[in-house]
Amino acid sequence: MFNPAISKIYFMSYSNQFTAHTQLRLSPFFERTSKLNESQEWRRWSGYLSATNYELSHENEYFSIRTKAALLDITPLYKYIIEGPDAQRFLDRLVTRNIMICKVGQVMYTPWCDENGKQIDDGTVQRLAEQKFRITSAEPNLEWIEHNAAGMELSIIDDSTTTAALALQGPNSRNILNKVISDSLNNLKFFWMMKTRLNDIPISISRTGYTGDLGYEIWMDPKYALSVWDLLMDKGVSYGITPTGLHALDMARIEASLILLDVDYVSAQHAFIDHRRSSPYELGIGWAVKLKKKDFIGKTALEKEHVQGSEWQLRGIEIEWNALEKHYRKMGLPPGLPNTAWRSSTPLYQGNEQVGYATSGCWSPILKRYIALAHLKSDNARIGTKLDFELKVEHFRKLTPAMVVDTPFFDPERKRSCPV
Amino acid sequence: MPSVAQYDAIVIGGGHNGLTAAAYLSRAGKKVLVLERRHVLGGAAVTEEIFPGFKFSVCSYVVSLMKANVIRELMLPKFGLELLPLESTFTPLNNDYLLRTADHDQTYREIYRHSPRDAEAYERFGPLMSQIGMAVRPILETIPPNAIRPSLSDLSATKKLLDHFKTLSTEQFEYLVKLMTMSSADFLDEWFEFDPLKATMSASGIIGTFMGPRSPGSAYVMLHHYMGDIDGAFRSWGFQRGGTGAVSAAIARSAEHFGADIMTEAAVEKVTVKNGKAIGVTLENGDQFDSTKVISGMDPKLTFLKMLNEKDLPSDFVTSIKNFRIRGSSGKVNLALDGLPDFTCLPGNGPHLRGAISISPSLEYIEKAYDDAKYGNFSRSPYIDIIIPSVLDPDMAPPGKHVMSCFVQYAPYNINGGWNDDKREDFGDAVINALAQYAPNIKDIILHRQILTPADLESTFGLSEGNIFHGELSLQQLFIMRPAVKWADYRTPIRNYFQCGSGTHPGGGITGSPGEMAAKKILKEW
Numbered sequence: 040m041f042n043p044a045i046s047k048i049y050f051m052s053y054s055n056q057f058t059a060h061t062q063l064r065l066s067p068f069f070e071r072t073s074k075l076n077e078s079q080e081w082r083r084w085s086g087y088l089s090a091t092n093y094e095l096s097h098e099n100e101y102f103s104i105r106t107k108a109a110l111l112d113i114t115p116l117y118k119y120i121i122e123g124p125d126a127q128r129f130l131d132r133l134v135t136r137n138i139m140i141c142k143v144g145q146v147m148y149t150p151w152c153d154e155n156g157k158q159i160d161d162g163t164v165q166r167l168a169e170q171k172f173r174i175t176s177a178e179p180n181l182e183w184i185e186h187n188a189a190g191m192e193l194s195i196i197d198d199s200t201t202t203a204a205l206a207l208q209g210p211n212s213r214n215i216l217n218k219v220i221s222d223s224l225n226n227l228k229f230f231w232m233m234k235t236r237l238n239d240i241p242i243s244i245s246r247t248g249y250t251g252d253l254g255y256e257i258w259m260d261p262k263y264a265l266s267v268w269d270l271l272m273d274k275g276v277s278y279g280i281t282p283t284g285l286h287a288l289d290m291a292r293i294e295a296s297l298i299l300l301d302v303d304y305v306s307a308q309h310a311f312i313d314h315r316r317s318s319p320y321e322l323g324i325g326w327a328v329k330l331k332k333k334d335f336i337g338k339t340a341l342e343k344e345h346v347q348g349s350e351w352q353l354r355g356i357e358i359e360w361n362a363l364e365k366h367y368r369k370m371g372l373p374p375g376l377p378n379t380a381w382r383s384s385t386p387l388y389q390g391n392e393q394v395g396y397a398t399s400g401c402w403s404p405i406l407k408r409y410i411a412l413a414h415l416k417s418d419n420a421r422i423g424t425k426l427d428f429e430l431k432v433e434h435f436r437k438l439t440p441a442m443v444v445d446t447p448f449f450d451p452e453r454k455r456s457c458p459v
Numbered sequence: 460m461p462s463v464a465q466y467d468a469i470v471i472g473g474g475h476n477g478l479t480a481a482a483y484l485s486r487a488g489k490k491v492l493v494l495e496r497r498h499v500l501g502g503a504a505v506t507e508e509i510f511p512g513f514k515f516s517v518c519s520y521v522v523s524l525m526k527a528n529v530i531r532e533l534m535l536p537k538f539g540l541e542l543l544p545l546e547s548t549f550t551p552l553n554n555d556y557l558l559r560t561a562d563h564d565q566t567y568r569e570i571y572r573h574s575p576r577d578a579e580a581y582e583r584f585g586p587l588m589s590q591i592g593m594a595v596r597p598i599l600e601t602i603p604p605n606a607i608r609p610s611l612s613d614l615s616a617t618k619k620l621l622d623h624f625k626t627l628s629t630e631q632f633e634y635l636v637k638l639m640t641m642s643s644a645d646f647l648d649e650w651f652e653f654d655p656l657k658a659t660m661s662a663s664g665i666i667g668t669f670m671g672p673r674s675p676g677s678a679y680v681m682l683h684h685y686m687g688d689i690d691g692a693f694r695s696w697g698f699q700r701g702g703t704g705a706v707s708a709a710i711a712r713s714a715e716h717f718g719a720d721i722m723t724e725a726a727v728e729k730v731t732v733k734n735g736k737a738i739g740v741t742l743e744n745g746d747q748f749d750s751t752k753v754i755s756g757m758d759p760k761l762t763f764l765k766m767l768n769e770k771d772l773p774s775d776f777v778t779s780i781k782n783f784r785i786r787g788s789s790g791k792v793n794l795a796l797d798g799l800p801d802f803t804c805l806p807g808n809g810p811h812l813r814g815a816i817s818i819s820p821s822l823e824y825i826e827k828a829y830d831d832a833k834y835g836n837f838s839r840s841p842y843i844d845i846i847i848p849s850v851l852d853p854d855m856a857p858p859g860k861h862v863m864s865c866f867v868q869y870a871p872y873n874i875n876g877g878w879n880d881d882k883r884e885d886f887g888d889a890v891i892n893a894l895a896q897y898a899p900n901i902k903d904i905i906l907h908r909q910i911l912t913p914a915d916l917e918s919t920f921g922l923s924e925g926n927i928f929h930g931e932l933s934l935q936q937l938f939i940m941r942p943a944v945k946w947a948d949y950r951t952p953i954r955n956y957f958q959c960g961s962g963t964h965p966g967g968g969i970t971g972s973p974g975e976m977a978a979k980k981i982l983k984e985w
Contacts, residue, residue, distance in 0.1 A: 095562035099813070102543045106700050106852060211853060277858035279850075360531060373593060404544075406536045407527070 063088045066114040067203045067264035071272075075282050082285050085115040085178075090284035097286035097379060098404075104250050104291045105405050107279030108209040110271060111288060113249075113256065114264075116162075117179055118202050122171045123193030130164055130172055132335050133187055135319060135328040141166045146230045146245050149327050150319045156340030157307035157316035159183060160300060161324070163247055165232055173198060173258075177300040183308070187336065203261040207271065208254030208291070210453055211278040216244065216255060218274045224255070229455040237267060249288060251295020253453040289380040290401045293412060296355055296446035298322055302382045303353065303398045303412055318344055321414070323353035323446070352420035355446035356387070356397060358409040358428050362439045366432045375432065376402040376409065387413055388427040388438060394419040397428065403448060410448050411441075419443075466492045466720075466750035468981070469740055471727045471766065472921070472960065474502020477756025478710040478721075479974030480959040480981075482533050485717035487982050492748060493711075493719060494740065496726035496921065499704070500711050502756070503920050503927065504969050506704025510907040512857040513795040516702035517911070518920060519927065520846055520864045521545060521815075522969045523696040524686065525706065529971035538712035539705055542697035543851050547814030549805070550659045551897035556804040557655050558811050574653040584650055587634060592686045594631050597623045598938060599686065599965040599972065602980050603947035606939045613948075639934060643681045644672040644822050658819040662842055665868060667928040667967060669786040671829030672822055676933045683932055683966065696815070700852050706969055730755075730766045730956060737956035752955050752981060756974070757921060758929035759783050759942035759962040763951070772952050779943035783962070784936060787913030787925030788832060790870035792890045795907040796861040799847070800898035813850050818843035818893055832869030837886045840893050842868045860906070865890055872913035872924040883910050928967025929960050938964055949977035957981055 064087045066072070072090055080091035089112065092100055103109040121130060131138040136149035143166050150161040162175040174184075181197050188195060207216065213224050221236045224244065232245035240263045248254035259267055272280060292299065300306060304322055305315040318341060319328050328341055364374045380401035387395040400411025411428075419426070422445055427438035468484050470477045473495030481493045499505055503518035522542055530540060546561035557573065559566045563582075571578035597620060604613030627635070637646060643664030647657040661672035664681035671677070699706045711721055726743040730753050739749040755762040763772060763780045805811055819825055819842050828838035844866040849856040856862045867890050874882065887910035894901045913925025922929070930936055939947045942962045949957050959977030961967040 094810070095560070095565055096546075098544050098546070098561070099810075102851075106541065106543060214858075277853060277860075279853040360527070371593070373589065405541055407530050407540075408536075 061088060064115075066112050067261040068112045068114065068205070068268050070265060071268050072112055072282065076284075080284075084285065085117065087115040089115055090282070092284040092286045093282045097284060097290075100281055100283040100287035101290050101404065103279060103281035103283060104209050104252060104287055106210060107281060108207055108211040108215055108275060109250070109281050109283035109287065110268075110275070111206040111208065111283050113204045113206045114261075116199070116204060117176045118198040118204075119174050119176075119181065119184055120167075120171065120196040120198045121174065121184070121188075121193055122196070123191070124170060125191040125193045126170050126172050127166075129188055129191050129193055130174065131332065133184065134164060134174075135335060135337070135341070136164070137329040137332045138164060138172075139332065143168060144231055144233060146232055146247055148230070148247075150322070150324055152319065152337030152341065153307045154337055154340065155307070155316070156318045156337035156344060157310075158304060158319055158322060159307050161298070163245075165245060167243070173202075178306055178309075201261070203259050203264040205257045205259075205267065205271070206248050206250075206254060207257065207275075207280075208248045208250040208252055208283075210253055211275075211280075212254050213458075215271065215275040215278045215280060216257075219270055220244070225458050228457065238270060240266060242267065249295075249297055250291040251297065251447055251449055251454060252291065252451060286379045289382075289399075290403070293380055293399055293401050293410060294403050294406065294447070294449035296323070296412060296448060298324070298353065298412065299382075299399065317351065317353075317414075318349060320344055320349040321351040321353060349417055351395075351414050352417050354413055354415050354420050354443050355448055356411050356413045356426065356428070356441045357444045358400075358411065358430075359440045359442065360409065363409065363430065366430065366437050366439055370433045372433065378402075385411070386429045387415065387441065388429070389419055389425075394426065406449055408448065415443065466490050466748060468492075468752040468754060469494060469748055469750040470754045470756060470959070471730075471740065472496070472502060472756035473500040473707075473711070473721060473723065474756050474960065475504040475707045475710055475969055475971060476960050476974035476977075477502070477754070478707060478714055479529060479533070479971040480754055480756065480978040481719045481721075482710055482714035482717055483975055483978030484982065485714055485719040486533070487978075491714070491719040492750070493714065493721040494725040494727050494742070494748075495721070495723045497919075498724050500721065500723060501704045501707030503916075503922060504703040504707045505920075506702030509793060509909050510795045513860070513862050513907065514702055514855045515793045515862055515909065516699075516704065516848065516864060517793065517909075518791060518916065519703050519969055520698075520848075520866065521696050522699050522703060522706060523684075524968040524970040524972070526970055526972050526975065529975050533710060533713040533971075534716075535706075535709045535713060538716065539701070539709040541700040541705070543700055545696040545698045545814050545846065545851070547810055548659060549802075549811040549814060549816045550655050550819055551802050551804050551816070552655055552820050554804060556802070556811070557653075557659065558805070560810065560814070570653070570656065573656070574651070577651045577653045577656055580650050581656075587630075588682070588685045590631055591635055591638060591682060594624075594627050594635060595682065595686060600976075602949070602976050603939045603941070603964045605945055605948055607945050638678045638682045640675060641678045642673045642675050643677040644826075646678040646681070654821045655819065658822045658825055659817045661822060662817060662819045662825060662844065665788075665825065665829070665842070666844070666866070667789060667926065668931050668933070669784075669788040669832070669869075669871070670931075670933075671826045671833075673826050674829075679934060679937075680932050683968070698846065698848060698851050700854075702848065702855065703969060710971070727766065730953070732767060732771050732953055732956075735771070736954040752957060754957040754959050754977065754981070756960045758785060758923050758926070758960055759958070760785060760923040761921060762958050762960070762962070767953065767956075776943060776946065776952050783930055783942050784933065785924050785926040785930045785962075787872035787916065787922070787927075788870065789866060789868045789925070789927060790837070790886060790890075790913060791911040791916070792865040792867055792887055793909040793911075794863040794865065794905055795856070796863055797904040797906050798859070798900075799850075799861055800863070800894070800904070801900045802898045804897065812847055814846070816845040816847075818845070818897065828869055832871045835871060835873065835875035837870045837874060837882075837889060838868070839889055841870075841890060843890060843893060845894075865894070870913055870925075872917070872926075874912075878912045878914040883912050883915070886910060886912060929962035930966075932966050937966065941966065949973075949980045
């Protein structure tokens with residue numbers, strides 16, 4: 040964490056009072072995050088300045104997700120409140136999951152599609168009350184939602200800036216929250232949420248996240264943002280709470296095999312050509328398409344695809360170590376592993392034929408495996424299929440063996456379990 | 460009636476190398492039994508809750524040399540291996556400090572503060588050491604050939620190594636020879652001028668060794684500590700979540716997954732030898748187990764001089780083992796703390812507490828610490844290598860509390876007058892006083908302390924003379940000489956009796972390497 044004594048020496052020859060100017064949006068937590076960000080490395084996330092890593096390297100932040108507790112500002116998520124007598128029926132028509140069975144306090148992860156069954160976005164649907172839901176998304180969806188709600192008795196509010204959100208992820212996340220909230224989280228199940236208070240501040244906590252670990256997301260009125268941040272940081276110290284940026288998150292989500300819009304797939308609404316569009320079946324989330332429920336957007340096309348089979352599959356692959364190491368040894372180099380997650384499309388071959396491409400990957404420090412998410416032609420997507428992964432060693436392209444493996448790569452028991 | 464069971468292989472000692480050997484043998488389909496004297500597995504790689512709520516990596520405390528192929532082949536991450544980076548080294552000084560971190564710019568600027576010249580030399584030094592590490596790696600991965608009567612495969616292995624050495628550049632060769640022969644202080648003097656930097660770097664040349672930074676040969680030990688790699692990157696240290704015992708536990712779970720039987724509180728009394736062949740073991744409680752092969756994970760002294768009768772061994776071999784240098788030189792102080800130490804030179808919490816903290820203000824300081832030991836005393840102002848595991852892994856201590864591991868040198872096994880309770884407390888006091896020089900609040904925050912002298916390391920963990928490496932890593936005790944010429948290939952003069960501990964090639968540290976290579980050698984010739 041920020042150590043005044045260090046900064047004093049490092050900035051010795053300059054003033055340590057600095058101001059900066061930005062055209063980007065600032066989250067209500069920025070007053071804290073900007074001061075904690077020692078690297079001053081930022082990424083854009085939905086037009087917000089979002090910390091890439093707080094420390095000079097993301098390593099400690101990555102490990103805090105897996106062994107301690109990582110605190111992430113996830114305010115940039117798009118959020119919409121759907122409220123009214125038709126809210127449930129509407130959402131059920133909008134998304135592929137069965138929202139009719141979603142209970143108050145339940146959260147569902149779901150994709151949604153266009154009429155051709157091609158995925159537009161994915162996010163979570165939270166049932167906040169009998170007739171009130173919140174849906175989160177990676178890209179703006181207000182127009183799509185409004186367009187499809189025509190004639191229904193409900194209101195749609197863009198909640199993106201009216202609700203601030205934090206994610207607290209990692210094995211110690213529950214212990215920290217139990218210390219600061221007025222209720223116990225011990226019985227809160229995976230993908231459920233509850234309203235509670237944090238020092239009299241009303242918040243809601245969902246047991247959700249983007250890391251594949253035990254973790255929670257905290258939703259609040261932005262006016263309480265700083266108080267919530269301070270309280271968590273204060274009480275979390277002895278549990279190793281660590282402000283965490285997007286580099287670490289990206290690695291964790293790949294380990295958890297969670298797809299990312301604009302990286303692993305393109306929204307059907309923004310795809311320039313049809314080839315870029317994918318269905319949920321092709322993105323490894325066919326389980327979230329409930330064909331038995333009543334009509335929903337894209338159902339006919341998805342039914343057809345379900346019967347006829349999909350052209351593509353999203354799979355996990357593992358790049359084989361020994362061969363990789365050999366490529367580098369030949370050059371007199373130690374094995375070169377990506378330090379952070381990469382997101383540049385990388386060809387995958389079988390024999391002379393390109394059968395797919397990996398869209399994001401990383402070396403997993405916790406699993407000690409080089410893993411990636413890949414789009415593969417369905418014929419070449421069976422678990423155990425051997426592929427060749429294109430690797431650049433010292434400027435030269437090489438092919439190195441990879442294999443289709445089970446996902447999620449990392450799936451700890453604690454993600455779903457409750458304390459006994 | 461003594462129980463009798465038939466095993467393909469019995470491994471004596473559930474230390475991490477014994478467990479590794481057991482896992483590899485089981486993985487090859489052999490029926491394996493591991494016998495551990497203590498109630499916990501891991502040998503010196505063990506985590507114990509010494510005081511309620513406070514967990515300690517009681518002996519060995521960091522991991523770097525764990526071989527990547529062992530991690531993969533035994534599927535250790537699946538069984539609980541979780542290595543966290545330990546990337547900074549903090550050397551507190553009077554009114555100043557030296558803090559080296561994983562960040563290139565930060566470290567450059569920090570060393571520049573003390574010596575602009577060193578800051579640049581440091582940037583060339585790291586890659587050179589990595590290159591030397593790569594150059595030496597093939598030796599580490601070779602089963603030592605029999606230098607006296609090489610077999611065909613020994614000859615081909617030797618040829619491979621020679622071919623490899625032909626590929627080294629003149630510079631690599633020059634530095635390799637220097638590292639094999641020089642003292643760490645002399646070697647570093649060629650590179651750097653800032654004394655605390657040299658002192659801290661030289662310290663890795665004395666760990667586990669009864670040498671000072673000015674003793675010839677200490678540069679090799681420094682290289683040994685440079686050869687670690689994590690995730691393919693040379694030269695990084697790690698901390699196992701849950702302590703080093705969790706590494707052993709992961710290997711044990713892997714061994715069990717492959718079908719090994721593991722027994723604790725099963726102390727072996729003797730290896731049963733019949734017609735020059737090992738045929739099983741007898742436990743201290745009289746139980747007997749038969750097996751085709753017996754493998755010892757203990758150090759050479761125990762493996763040969765305790766487990767066997769001298770008369771069963773060739774006398775020149777007995778002499779070699781008796782001469783094998785295993786002089787313990789270090790102690791361990793484990794502290795349960797009420798809070799974090801507050802260093803005068805860099806107050807408060809910060810990244811400097813998340814890595815190694817090294818009490819090594821100057822070369823002279825360490826050399827003087829060695830002088831005390833040379834004449835049979837523990838160091839009044841010792842070199843201390845500290846980590847605070849609870850900062851990386853809060854589960855090691857109750858919330859808000861901390862555990863601190865202090866590796867201390869020197870504490871000679873053969874101390875004047877012998878070790879006793881008073882001397883142990885004096886030794887502990889000396890360590891805490893040395894710490895208090897830099898972090899005065901330490902005395903106020905100690906809740907409990909555990910002090911381990913070399914004598915304790917011997918009696919509790921079965922490390923002869925308290926030597927953490929099962930024998931010094933000095934040139935005459937490496938590769939084809941470890942632990943004795945002709946018997947460095949994991950075999951012993953007793954047929955079907957093998958060795959797989961740190962006293963064999965490539966030596967100490969949590970590597971899994973001796974266990975792996977012994978198992979592979981055994982399987983090759985099964």
